[in-house]
Amino acid sequence: MSDLLIQKIKEYVELKDEDFLLLEKYFQKKTMAKGDFLFREGDAVHHAIFVNSGLIRTFIIDEQGTEHILQFALPGWWTGDLGSFISGATTKFFVEALENSEVLSISKQSWDELLDKAPFYLDYHRKLLERGLVAIQNRLLETFSTDASQKYQQLMETFPDILQRVPLYMIASYLGMSRETLSRVRNQMVKKKTN
Amino acid sequence: MSDLLIQKIKEYVELKDEDFLLLEKYFQKKTMAKGDFLFREGDAVHHAIFVNSGLIRTFIIDEQGTEHILQFALPGWWTGDLGSFISGATTKFFVEALENSEVLSISKQSWDELLDKAPFYLDYHRKLLERGLVAIQNRLLETFSTDASQKYQQLMETFPDILQRVPLYMIASYLGMSRETLSRVRNQMVKKKTN
DNA sequence: CCAGTTCATTGACTTAAGTCACAAAATGAA
DNA sequence: TTCATTTTGTGACTTAAGTCAATGAACTGG
Numbered sequence: 393m394s395d396l397l398i399q400k401i402k403e404y405v406e407l408k409d410e411d412f413l414l415l416e417k418y419f420q421k422k423t424m425a426k427g428d429f430l431f432r433e434g435d436a437v438h439h440a441i442f443v444n445s446g447l448i449r450t451f452i453i454d455e456q457g458t459e460h461i462l463q464f465a466l467p468g469w470w471t472g473d474l475g476s477f478i479s480g481a482t483t484k485f486f487v488e489a490l491e492n493s494e495v496l497s498i499s500k501q502s503w504d505e506l507l508d509k510a511p512f513y514l515d516y517h518r519k520l521l522e523r524g525l526v527a528i529q530n531r532l533l534e535t536f537s538t539d540a541s542q543k544y545q546q547l548m549e550t551f552p553d554i555l556q557r558v559p560l561y562m563i564a565s566y567l568g569m570s571r572e573t574l575s576r577v578r579n580q581m582v583k584k585k586t587n
Numbered sequence: 588m589s590d591l592l593i594q595k596i597k598e599y600v601e602l603k604d605e606d607f608l609l610l611e612k613y614f615q616k617k618t619m620a621k622g623d624f625l626f627r628e629g630d631a632v633h634h635a636i637f638v639n640s641g642l643i644r645t646f647i648i649d650e651q652g653t654e655h656i657l658q659f660a661l662p663g664w665w666t667g668d669l670g671s672f673i674s675g676a677t678t679k680f681f682v683e684a685l686e687n688s689e690v691l692s693i694s695k696q697s698w699d700e701l702l703d704k705a706p707f708y709l710d711y712h713r714k715l716l717e718r719g720l721v722a723i724q725n726r727l728l729e730t731f732s733t734d735a736s737q738k739y740q741q742l743m744e745t746f747p748d749i750l751q752r753v754p755l756y757m758i759a760s761y762l763g764m765s766r767e768t769l770s771r772v773r774n775q776m777v778k779k780k781t782n
Numbered sequence: 783c784c785a786g787t788t789c790a791t792t793g794a795c796t797t798a799a800g801t802c803a804c805a806a807a808a809t810g811a812a
Numbered sequence: 813t814t815c816a817t818t819t820t821g822t823g824a825c826t827t828a829a830g831t832c833a834a835t836g837a838a839c840t841g842g
Contacts, residue, residue, distance in 0.1 A: 454732035462728065475721035514709065521716035526670040528720065532727050533657060536763045537649035540829070559789060568731045570830055575791055735799070754819060765800055770821055 394419070394444050394496055400468050404519045405512045415513075418506050419496040424448075424489040430472070437476035437483050439497045443469050446493020447557055450485050451565070461566040464490075464554050470520070477503075490558060535568055541577045543567045589614070589639050589691055595663050599714045600707045610708075613701050614691040619643075619684040625667070632671035632678045634692045638664050641688020642752055645680050646760070656761040659685075659749050665715070672698075685753060730763055736772045738762045 397419070398412050424430065424446065431437055433453065441448070448465040450473070462485070465471035476483040477500060498506070507514050534546065544567060548555060555563065564574035592614070593607050619625065619641065626632055628648065636643070643660040645668070657680070660666035671678040672695060693701070702709050729741060739762060743750060750758065759769035 452728060452732070456732075458732070460728055460731045462724065474717060475724070478717050478721075514713070518709070518713050518716065521713065521720060522669060522673050525716060525720045525723065526673075528723050528727060529657065529670070532723060532730070533647060533655055535727070535730055536655045537647070537651075537653070561789070571790075572792085572831080573829055576829090579791080756819070766820075767801080767822085768799055771799090774821080 394421075394442070396444055396468055397442055397496060401512070401516050404516045407512060411510065411512055414506075414510055418502040419498050422495050422497050424493045424495060426489055426492050428489045430487040430489070430495070431483060432486050433484050434482050436480065437473045438500050439472065440470060440474075440477055440500075440503055441465075441472045441487070442496040442498075443467050443471060444494040444496060446495075447490045448487060448493060448495070449490050449558075449562065450487050452484050452486070459565050460568070461562055464551070464558065464562075464566065466553070490562075540567070540569050540573050541580065543569070544574060544577050545581075589616075589637070591639055591663055592637055592691060596707070596711045599711045602707060606705065606707055609701075609705055613697040614693050617690050617692050619688045619690060621684055621687050623684045625682040625684070625690070626678060627681050628679050629677050631675065632668045632680075633695050634667065635665060635669075635672055635695075635698055636660075636667045636682070637691040637693075638662050638666060639689040639691060641684060641686045641690075643682060643688060643690070644685050644753075644757065645682050647679050647681070654760050655763070656757055659746070659753065659757075659761065661748070685757075735762070735764050735768050736775065738764070739769060739772050740776075 397415065398407065401407055401412075419442070421444075430441060430448070443465045445467050448471050449461055450463045450465070450471055451459050451461040453459055463469075463471060472487060473483040473485045475481070476485075480500075507517065534543065538546065544563075547563065547567060560574055560578075561571040564571040567574065569577075592610065593602065596602055596607075614637070616639075625636060625643070638660045640662050643666050644656055645658045645660070645666055646654050646656040648654055658664075658666060667682060668678040668680045670676070671680075675695075702712065729738065733741065739758075742758065742762060755769055755773075756766040759766040762769065764772075
């Protein structure tokens with residue numbers, strides 16, 4: 393079983409020994425090579441995904457053919473498409489491994505069963521949702537109230553590790569700007585520092 | 588007790604008669620006149636708010652002094668600041684009644700007790716969070732992939748009622764554009780229709 | 783270790799949206 | 813109704829960011 397998942401759950405709720413024995417049954421380990429897709433636009437999403445190691449991104453492609461990255465999921469994060477997972481509708485997302493990765497996969501059916509049987513899991517899930525909602529709210533407000541340079545600096549502070557691991561054009565996409573703009577922003581910052 | 592809250596909960600979970608007797612104890616009715624603030628930046632937020640009637644907005648004011656509206660809460664919606672409510676930190680939000688309104692208020696303490704005692708409420712809350720997270724994700728992706736005109740048209744389709752009830756400069760703020768831009772977008776749409 | 787791709791940078795130009803200033807409507811309180 | 817305030821609309825101009833195109837750097841897989 394994934395020690396990481398157990399560790400993460402413990403950050404939110406109390407876990408007894410028999411509790412994480414229960415978890416074993418529900419999750420399946422899956423390895424992904426860099427470039428593998430977990431699913432693509434149009435797929436039905438019947439699994440929730442927890443990242444054990446590696447790096448996964450979720451993105452959409454809009455009508456103009458432009459990619460927009462919604463999330464970079466590092467170890468300890470959940471990823472996938474919550475909307476499709478709960479509604480059963482086909483997804484608009486692509487989920488791709490940016491590095492060789494290992495994930496835990498749980499089917500919708502198992503998920504519902506687990507929520508039903510394990511109060512601690514329900515509680516964990518709820519707290520995760522609460523924090524997730526707050527985080528994405530903040531991200532939305534940030535897109536409204538900051539310019540390109542501030543967005544980049546903010547990212548550098550909150551997820552410095554991501555900058556080391558993903559190409560800059562993906563960072564730009566995540567921040568909602570063109571790669572050229574990001575390039576210029578970075579350039580400006582270097583100039584200002586050396587002054 | 589609020590019939591609306593009960594009705595809303597029933598949209599998500601099964602409710603027995605004794606269940607909504609329980610609810611009575613936890614919520615307090617509060618009336619707000621147009622222009623009243625429920626709380627402001629810097630306040631500690633110890634209550635969650637359910638809108639029974641009227642219209643409430645939540646917004647922040649950024650460093651440049653510009654307002655950014657995060658939400659218009661119509662009857663049946665929850666509002667406030669989830670982040671501060673769960674963490675206890677002071678808020679950056681302003682919550683203001685745009686019309687004379689009636690809300691239900693529940694303290695953090697009661698909230699936790701209710702979640703603990705009433706499994707149906709936990710379930711309702713969880714499902715609400717799930718849908719809320721998906722909705723705000725979609726809003727974020729929309730800000731990345733659409734121009735001013737598309738954003739306005741999208742809003743017209745999803746919340747036509749709001750347009751009747753709030754000044755346009757607030758709509759503009761909600762959509763993340765200046766009031767002048769919104770004015771021009773609307774003007775263009777009229778011209779195109781009459782052609 | 784080389785060839786071919788992928789990625790980043792830069793300059794020139796375009797464009798969508800913002801800003802400022804003012805005027806015209808609309809609203810609403812006395 | 814009237815007067816003051818709030819809200820909306822418009823023109824002129826600015827600006828941040830996008831687009832296009834070309835070049836160079838850096839990986840990477842055989």
